[in-house]
Amino acid sequence: MRLTRAGExxxxxxxxxxxxxxxxxxxxxxxxxxxxxxxxxxxxxxQQLARAGILEIxxxxxxxxxxxxxxxxxxxxDVVEAVIGxxxxxxxxxxxxxxxxxxxxxxxxxxxxxxAQLRETxxxxxxxELLKDKVCVDPEFLAQQRLEELx
Amino acid sequence: MRLTRAGExxxxxxxxxxxxxxxxxxxxxxxxxxxxxxxxxxxxxxQQLARAGILEIxxxxxxxxxxxxxxxxxxxxDVVEAVIGxxxxxxxxxxxxxxxxxxxxxxxxxxxxxxAQLRETxxxxxxxELLKDKVCVDPEFLAQQRLEELx
DNA sequence: TTATATAGGATTAAAAGACTCCTTTTTATC
DNA sequence: GATAAAAAGGAGTCTTTTAATCCTATATAA
Numbered sequence: 577m578r579l580t581r582a583g584e585x586x587x588x589x590x591x592x593x594x595x596x597x598x599x600x601x602x603x604x605x606x607x608x609x610x611x612x613x614x615x616x617x618x619x620x621x622x623q624q625l626a627r628a629g630i631l632e633i634x635x636x637x638x639x640x641x642x643x644x645x646x647x648x649x650x651x652x653x654d655v656v657e658a659v660i661g662x663x664x665x666x667x668x669x670x671x672x673x674x675x676x677x678x679x680x681x682x683x684x685x686x687x688x689x690x691x692a693q694l695r696e697t698x699x700x701x702x703x704x705e706l707l708k709d710k711v712c713v714d715p716e717f718l719a720q721q722r723l724e725e726l727x
Numbered sequence: 728m729r730l731t732r733a734g735e736x737x738x739x740x741x742x743x744x745x746x747x748x749x750x751x752x753x754x755x756x757x758x759x760x761x762x763x764x765x766x767x768x769x770x771x772x773x774q775q776l777a778r779a780g781i782l783e784i785x786x787x788x789x790x791x792x793x794x795x796x797x798x799x800x801x802x803x804x805d806v807v808e809a810v811i812g813x814x815x816x817x818x819x820x821x822x823x824x825x826x827x828x829x830x831x832x833x834x835x836x837x838x839x840x841x842x843a844q845l846r847e848t849x850x851x852x853x854x855x856e857l858l859k860d861k862v863c864v865d866p867e868f869l870a871q872q873r874l875e876e877l878x
Numbered sequence: 879t880t881a882t883a884t885a886g887g888a889t890t891a892a893a894a895g896a897c898t899c900c901t902t903t904t905t906a907t908c
Numbered sequence: 909g910a911t912a913a914a915a916a917g918g919a920g921t922c923t924t925t926t927a928a929t930c931c932t933a934t935a936t937a938a
Contacts, residue, residue, distance in 0.1 A: 577728060577729055577816065578728055578729045578816065579816055579817035579818070580894090580895065581818075581895075582895080583817075584817065584818070587834060603913095604914075614896085614897065616899080617896070617897055617898085619915065619916075620897090620917090623915095623917085633915065633916085634914090634915085635903075635904045635905065635914070635915050636903090636905025636913075637904085637906045637907075637912065637914060638905080638906060638913075639905075639906090639914050640914080652834070652837055665728065666730035666735065667735070682856070682857045682858075683738060683803070686803055687730070689848055690844075690845050693845070693848060694844070697841045697844060698841060701834075705833070706833045706834055731925090732926075732927060732928090733928095754882095754883080756883090765927085765929085767928070767930080768928055768929080770886085771928090774885080774886085784884065785883090785884085786883065786884045786934075786935045786936065787882075787883055787934090787937065788880095788882040788883060788935085788936055788937045789882080789883080789936075789937055789938090790883045790935080790937090791884085
């Protein structure tokens with residue numbers, strides 16, 4: 577498992593939506609610009625998050641993205657797996673055909689354990705918790721960061 | 728982090744060497760054939776394992792691979808990181824430049840924890856322990872497996 | 879000296895990742 | 909109903925990584 581750009585962007589997107597008023601439709605462009613996500617790419621990512629039931633996409637004028645789950649009900653695992661698929665650390669566990677060894681092999685047990693631990697850690701991090709640390713989404717802070725980058 | 732083929736092969740290679748008599752030089756071809764690793768590719772992988780001080784490569788006739796560490800002193804983490812580099816779950820932690828957010832961000836904390844846990848789990852799995860489960864390296868078992876594949 | 883082995887640089891093919899483009903469709907508002 | 913704003917979604921592109929392989933050079937036991 578490796579957090580791709582898409583996964584990282586998905587986390588940023590949900591983080592931003594969680595920081596807005598509940599049920600508010602936020603234009604895709606706003607999310608993209610605030611969180612430094614390529615806008616078109618966000619379109620694709622949002623679709624995956626929508627399919628996973630995390631947010632809703634509103635089409636047409638005044639459209640945008642709207643969170644449909646409560647911040648304390650979405651976890652990092654939900655968001656990450658929505659875009660990169662179920663987490664596996666190696667092919668062996670995903671496709672047993674890639675390895676002729678039986679699944680009871682001791683090495684597999686270690687990977688199995690590592691994978692379970694990783695997923696558990698991500699599952700225990702809800703966005704409500706993450707948001708307590710304002711630094712990730714605070715508009716002023718983000719604006720400041722962008723200014724600094726221009727120098 | 729994602730266990731690549733090279734990483735998987737490295738584990739198989741060390742597993743095999745650990746199953747042989749201590750200090751024995753094993754021809755590369757033998758390791759490759761027994762553990763189903765493309766031989767040339769194993770050459771490259773062995774070089775990385777040698778650089779990491781896990782095994783030694785003996786050149787010339789009667790050359791081959793020789794384990795230089797005791798099976799209870801090598802861990803899955805050692806072998807895996809020898810070929811795929813230090814484990815990181817995301818770019819953010821590896822190159823802070825890929826993310827303008829400060830490292831104290833709550834999301835980073837979660838990834839940091841997940842990464843530490845993963846490395847710890849892999850570090851606690853020594854090859855001596857893994858070898859107790861003979862099924863991974865037992866020559867008869869492996870031969871049996873290969874026969875079954877031909878059908 | 880010869881046969882057996884690995885070294886190591888170059889190269890390649892396939893897959894994954896990271897996006898962008900562009901035409902169509904949807905929808906609020908005038 | 910027309911218009912403009914906004915997302916849908918399929919296709920396409922460029923880059924990087926992965927997974928090897930080839931081939932010439934070098935090392936070494938017998």
